[in-house]
Amino acid sequence: MIRSELIQKIADENPHLTQRHVERIVNTVFEEIIEALAKGDRVELRGFGAFSVKARDARLGRNPRTGEAVDVEQKDVPFFKTGKLLRDRLNGK
């Protein structure tokens, strides 16, 4: 499923909303999650999962082409942990 299919499904269920409206609604949900993570906040959606930010330590990396050593700075990366309900559903429970 891709973004446009998700928008279509929700538009089909809500004939009183225009496609444009549904697009804005769906985009707002994803944008809000990214904004929260960019601020270092967590987003916890019970039953679905939780988005958080984890720190990756600085390390000595390597340019895979030249084999040269390069310093990689400390950085924050997004992380997702699947919620219990969804995890159970994946396994047919």
Add this chain to the structure above:
Amino acid sequence: MSERTLTRMDLSEAVFREVGLSRNESAQLVEAVLQHMSDALASGETVKISSFGTFSVRDKSARIGRNPKTGDEVPISPRRVLTFRPSHLMKDRVAAGSKR
């Protein structure tokens, strides 16, 4: 850093502000987004949201695990797990956000 935890309520509040539907309907639409994504994943489908990220379902085979406390061997049955791969845009924004 603030370290707040956002929930469904914050997402529906954002939809309410952005689109001007009632709070109740905004909440229902946020739920619909999560529900459709969950349904697709439960049926084994990959969910790919451009400029956000990709959720995919992977099959893990059976293995012998160990209870870390007692050291007892316990069989772990085959199962399906979900992995999330953030988009470059999300990674860049999260990395940039932490530098400020």
